[in-house]
Amino acid sequence: DAGVTQSPTHLIKTRGxxxxxxxxxxxxxxxxxxxxxxxxxGPQFIFQYYEEEERQRGNFxxxxxxxxxxxxxxxxxxxxxxxxxxxxYLCASSYKLAKNIQYFGAGTRLSVL
Amino acid sequence: AQSVSQHNHHVIxxxxxxxxxxxxxxxxGTVNLFWYVQYPGQHLQLLLxxxxxxPLVKGIKGFEAEFxxxxxxxxxxxxxxxxxxxxxxxxxxxxxxGGKLIFGQGTELSVKP
Numbered sequence: 001d002a003g004v005t006q007s008p009t010h011l012i013k014t015r016g017x018x019x020x021x022x023x024x025x026x027x028x029x030x031x032x033x034x035x036x037x038x039x040x041x042g043p044q045f046i047f048q049y050y051e052e053e054e055r056q057r058g059n060f061x062x063x064x065x066x067x068x069x070x071x072x073x074x075x076x077x078x079x080x081x082x083x084x085x086x087x088x089y090l091c092a093s094s095y096k097l098a099k100n101i102q103y104f105g106a107g108t109r110l111s112v113l
Numbered sequence: 114a115q116s117v118s119q120h121n122h123h124v125i126x127x128x129x130x131x132x133x134x135x136x137x138x139x140x141x142g143t144v145n146l147f148w149y150v151q152y153p154g155q156h157l158q159l160l161l162x163x164x165x166x167x168p169l170v171k172g173i174k175g176f177e178a179e180f181x182x183x184x185x186x187x188x189x190x191x192x193x194x195x196x197x198x199x200x201x202x203x204x205x206x207x208x209x210x211g212g213k214l215i216f217g218q219g220t221e222l223s224v225k226p
Contacts (some may be wrong), residue, residue: 004156032213042117042203042216043157056213059114090157092214099212100145104157 004093004105012111013081021076024049025093032074032100034066037092045089049074050096078110086112115139115208120218121225126194132173134189134220135209146187147176147214159205163187175197196226 010079013019018106025032031050035043045058048070068074078085088109092102120135138144148160161172168180178189187204201221205214 005157031212033214035214035216040218042218043214045213045215046211058213092157094212100147100207100210100214101159101162102212102214104149104225106156108165 004091004103006089006105006108008107008108009106010111012113014113015081017085017112018077018079018082018083019110021078021091021110022073023076023091023093023105024034024073025091026103028104029076029093029095030072031096031099032068032072033092033094033099034074034076035092036060036108037088037090039087046076048099050099059065081112083112086110115215117206117217119202119203119204119220121220122218123221125223125225127149128196128222129193132189132191132194132198132222133202134202134222136187136189136214136217138185138187138206138208140208141182141185142212145207145210146178146180147207148176148187148189149201149203149205149216151203152200153220160189160190160202165169194222194224195222196224198222199224219221 033048034046037043048056052068063079088107090107091105094102116139129169146163204217
C-alpha cells in the first residue's frame with residue numbers, strides 16, 4: 001500500500017520562474033492538503049483540495065494555486081517565484097470524513113536562486 | 114487567528130530521562146490536537162491525537178499527552194526516552210475540524226546514549 005508520494009524530491013529555480021509540484025495521495029484517500037515548511041519552522045497550511053475544488057486556504061498569495069485531478073492526485077503551482085519561496089513543500093492526504101487525520105509525504109525541497 | 118506555541122526549541126536529554134514538551138494554543142472552543150514526529154531523514158508521522166473524551170491520550174512508542182482545556186495546553190510526555198527518540202516534534206491544532214492544521218515551530222529532541 002503506497003503512502004503519499006511527491007515529485008520531484010528537489011528542485012532549483014530562479015526568481016520569476018514558475019514551478020509545479022506533484023502529489024499522489026495514499027490509497028483510499030480523497031483529500032489533499034499542501035503545506036510550506038521554511039527552515040527551522042513548522043509547516044504552514046497553503047490550501048486543501050477535495051472533489052477537485054479548493055476547500056480551504058491559508059494566508060498565501062494568489063501566486064500559489066493548485067489543482068486536483070479525478071484520481072485524487074494534486075498539483076501545487078507557484079508563479080513568479082521569490083527567494084522567500086525557498087522551502088520544503090509537503091503534501092498530506094486524508095479521507096474526507098476525517099480530513100484532519102493526515103498522512104504526509106517526504107516533501108519537495110524547492111530552492112529559488 | 115489560531116496559533117500554536119512550543120516552549121522549547123531544542124531539548125537535550127540522556128537516555129532513560131523523562132520527557133515533557135510543552136504546547137499551547139491561543140484560544141479555545143472545540144479543538145482537535147495532534148503531535149507529529151519527524152525522525153532524521155523521514156517524513157512527518159502522527160504520534161497521537163486528541164478529539165474528545167479522556168484528556169490523557171496514549172500514542173505510539175510509549176508517548177502520551179495531556180489536554181488541559183483551562184490552560185489551552187497539550188503537553189507531550191514520555192517516562193523514559195531512548196536514543197531512537199531523537200527527532201523533531203511538532204504540535205498542531207485544528208479548530209474547525211476541517212483539516213487546516215496549524216503547527217507550532219517544533220522542538221528538536223536530542224537523546225544522548
